[in-house]
Structure formats: C-alpha cells, structure tokens
Amino acid sequence: MWKLSKKLGASFYQQETVALAKALLGQKLVRIYEGKRLVGRIVEVEAYHQDGDEAAHSFRGKTPRNQVMFGPPGYLYVYFIYGMHYCMNVVSEEEGVGAAVLIRGLEPLEGIETMQALRGPKIKRRDLTTGPARACKAMAINRHYDGTDLLGDTIWLEEGDSPLEAEITCGPRIGISKSKDLPWRWVVG
DNA sequence: TAAAAGATCCGCT
DNA sequence: GCGGATCTTTTAA
Numbered sequence A: 001m002w003k004l005s006k007k008l009g010a011s012f013y014q015q016e017t018v019a020l021a022k023a024l025l026g027q028k029l030v031r032i033y034e035g036k037r038l039v040g041r042i043v044e045v046e047a048y049h050q051d052g053d054e055a056a057h058s059f060r061g062k063t064p065r066n067q068v069m070f071g072p073p074g075y076l077y078v079y080f081i082y083g084m085h086y087c088m089n090v091v092s093e094e095e096g097v098g099a100a101v102l103i104r105g106l107e108p109l110e111g112i113e114t115m116q117a118l119r120g121p122k123i124k125r126r127d128l129t130t131g132p133a134r135a136c137k138a139m140a141i142n143r144h145y146d147g148t149d150l151l152g153d154t155i156w157l158e159e160g161d162s163p164l165e166a167e168i169t170c171g172p173r174i175g176i177s178k179s180k181d182l183p184w185r186w187v188v189g
Numbered sequence B: 001t002a003a004a005a006g007a008t009c010c011g012c013t
Numbered sequence C: 001g002c003g004g005a006t007c008t009t010t011t012a013a
Helices: A017-024 A112-119 A132-138
Strands: A028-033 A036-049 A076-081 A085-091 A099-110 A155-158 A168-171 A185-188
Touching (some): A017 A036, A017 A099, A028 A099, A036 A132, A085 A132, A099 A132
Antiparallel strands (some): A028 A036, A036 A099, A036 A185, A076 A085, A085 A099, A168 A185
C-alpha cells in the first residue's frame, strides 16, 4: 500500500526547470505494471530548456516528436534514441514552454524482481536502473507512454526523502554534443 | 526523397 | 575500457 507516501500534485511540476530538476532528486517514481508496483528513487537528472540550450529537443521549435514538451507540466515525454533505446522526461513549467527534466538514474526500491525480469537475468543489480534507457526498460516504458499524465494512475511521483544539499553533485551533462558546458546535471552522491 | 546525427547500452578484450 | 549495433526524426536539396 502507498498510503504512507504522498503523491505529488500538479503544482510540483509547474516550477522553473532547474528548480524542478533539483526537487526531483530523492523523489520516488511509481509505475504500475501488470498490477504490481515498481518503485525507484530518482538519483540522477538533467534539465533541458528551449532557451539557450542547443541540446534540448525543443530548441529548434515545436515538432511532432517533442510537442509534449511544449504542453502542460506533469506529463511524461518519452522518445526513442539510437534505434534501440527509450528515454523519459518530466515536462516542466507551463504550457507553451518547451522544457523538461530527463530522468537519468534510479535506485530500485520495490518490484525489483519484476525489474530484473524485464531487464534480463544476467543484468547486475547496480545496472538495473542506472542510465536513461535502463530506467525506462526496467519500468517497462515505451513510446506508448509518451504524453502520459503523471497525475493518473499508471505512472506518478511520490514524495521521498529529499537529499541534503551537500549530497547533491552538480555538473555538465553527459552524452550530448551541444551546450555541454551548462551545469544542468544533478546526482545524489 | 535522401542523408546524417543522436539526451545510449551491451558484449567482448 | 572500447567499439559496434540499429532506427527514428529532422533538415536540406
């Protein structure tokens, strides 16, 4: 049961992207998969914003793929990359602004057996959910979930233990080739 | 219509 | 630790 945890509401997502990225650290991502609860603590995120960030999908304007980023906050933006991987983002700010926070890493809390089954028997436990595409696979998230409402009953966020300011490491983002100097990546250390 | 690049992971050495 | 796999989306001609 999840009555001990508090589900995050709409106002949580409607904040400035950088602030939301930091606020997401330590929160729990809950996903209902075939009636089971899969929960992961968010330990690594990256911020993407249409203004001054050439690496953001929204930088060059609205397209069919990234339209969710421009929509209202509190939605899931899932996209396919490198022909074999999915990545998930949390849309931030208000409708009309192309901004989102990429979930890069999780720490498995509940439903670990199921995650292991989804990822494969030979995956090491530490590699279950550390990485954007791994987190998606462990949560059984695919393009079908692009645009999912985080206030719905399939995927949502719950209030977790907020890490201390001192435990948060801030630095440049990874895996991109533009605007990589922006210190928009946060990790709980 | 075609070509190139991309917010990556996995297996092998 | 390094290189390959593999396909969607975008942008240009």
